[in-house]
């Protein structure tokens with residue numbers, strides 16, 4: 202039987218339809234957007250609030266102040282919006298607004314939820 206490939210919605214790489222993650226960008230949901238807090242599948246564009254946990258699916262980027270869908274990167278400035286779980290045995294990437302790690306359940310303190318602009322990108326030019 203032929204295998205079907207579909208582009209990853211995050212990076213565009215063709216990925217096997219039954220793959221559990223994208224080998225190129227590492228996203229665990231190559232074909233769907235997931236709520237960063239409860240990991241329920243959400244529809245981008247038609248939903249404003251996660252049906253599972255009620256969190257907003259659009260946020261203001263802490264780096265550029267633009268509006269962006271809750272995903273790995275800000276859609277306006279491209280800054281990464283993921284932080285690492287502070288649990289040294291976990292380290293799973295977590296959306297910066299998550300108060301708890303979705304992988305190990307550890308609480309993420311506000312100081313560990315700070316995203317920084319990517320080096321060489323996102324910083325507004327001085328004038």
Ligand SMILES: [Zn+2]
Pocket residue numbers: 209210211212213214223224225226227228231
């Ligand atoms: Zn990808």
Ligand SMILES: [Zn+2]
Pocket residue numbers: 236237238239240241251252253254255256
């Ligand atoms: Zn949710």
Ligand SMILES: [Zn+2]
Pocket residue numbers: 262263264265266267275276277278279280
């Ligand atoms: Zn931004």
Ligand SMILES: [Zn+2]
Pocket residue numbers: 286287288291292293302303304305306307
């Ligand atoms: Zn964790």
